[in-house]
Amino acid sequence: MAFLSDDLVSLRGMRREDLTLYRGWIDNADVTRFMEMGWKPFSDFDLEKTYVEATQALDAVVMVIEERESGKAIGTTGLYLINWPGRRAQFRILIGEPTLFGKGYGTAATRLTVRYGFDRLNLETIYLGANTENKGAVRAYEKAGFSVDGVQPHFVYNNGRYYDSVMMSITRDRYLAAVSGP
Numbered sequence: 406m407a408f409l410s411d412d413l414v415s416l417r418g419m420r421r422e423d424l425t426l427y428r429g430w431i432d433n434a435d436v437t438r439f440m441e442m443g444w445k446p447f448s449d450f451d452l453e454k455t456y457v458e459a460t461q462a463l464d465a466v467v468m469v470i471e472e473r474e475s476g477k478a479i480g481t482t483g484l485y486l487i488n489w490p491g492r493r494a495q496f497r498i499l500i501g502e503p504t505l506f507g508k509g510y511g512t513a514a515t516r517l518t519v520r521y522g523f524d525r526l527n528l529e530t531i532y533l534g535a536n537t538e539n540k541g542a543v544r545a546y547e548k549a550g551f552s553v554d555g556v557q558p559h560f561v562y563n564n565g566r567y568y569d570s571v572m573m574s575i576t577r578d579r580y581l582a583a584v585s586g587p
């Protein structure tokens with residue numbers, strides 16, 4: 406049963422049987438190409454930590470993205486480091502199969518997660534950091550309403566070099582203005 410959905414994707418809670426898939430996603434260098442994850446093989450311990458965070462943490466809401474048409478699990482999305490007094494959270498997302506990049510799934514899941522963060526969790530700000538070279542990610546975030554706050558130079562290390570990191574956010578006001586239309 407989906408928790409949230411639109412035409413393209415559904416979001417639901419993580420289940421133990423998702424973990425094998427998840428390990429494959431993180432261990433795939435084409436998936437983590439622009440990320441700091443993936444620098445060592447994902448262990449059983451890492452998997453257990455992921456599952457505990459996804460199912461028990463009080464400062465995170467982690468959901469599995471399913472392709473609506475097939476019902477297949479294709480990635481994860483979530484709000485992390487939720488600061489309840491400050492009402493802010495960090496957004497993270499991963500589509501786990503490169504053949505599924507660029508089909509709109511990332512934007513759709515981002516939009517659903519942002520809507521959930523503001524409407525259901527009553528957040529004030531959702532923020533993220535992304536490798537500036539991850540153009541598809543930045544574009545997907547912009548389409549979902551995030552805007553650029555600044556750039557942290559020389560910040561993300563991946564596979565032999567440092568990259569600049571773009572900091573993006575969306576505030577509740579901007580979200581409400583966007584959903585209420587012109």
Ligand SMILES: CC(C)(COP(=O)(O)OP(=O)(O)OC[C@H]1O[C@@H](n2cnc3c(N)ncnc32)[C@H](O)[C@@H]1OP(=O)(O)O)[C@@H](O)C(=O)NCCC(=O)NCCS
Pocket residue numbers: 436437439440480498499500501505506507508509510511512513534535536539540541542543544545
């Ligand atoms: C980043 C990610 C979530 C984006 O999701 P996605 O489903 O691939 O993205 P979408 O199809 O929704 O949107 C991508 C947009 O970027 C554009 N894009 C893709 N590659 C691009 C590039 N090299 N330059 C410019 N634009 C690019 C696409 O054309 C599309 O925009 P459009 O709809 O206006 O044409 C997904 O690719 C992913 O999970 N990648 C691996 C993990 C990762 O990098 N996570 C993010 C860490 S910050």
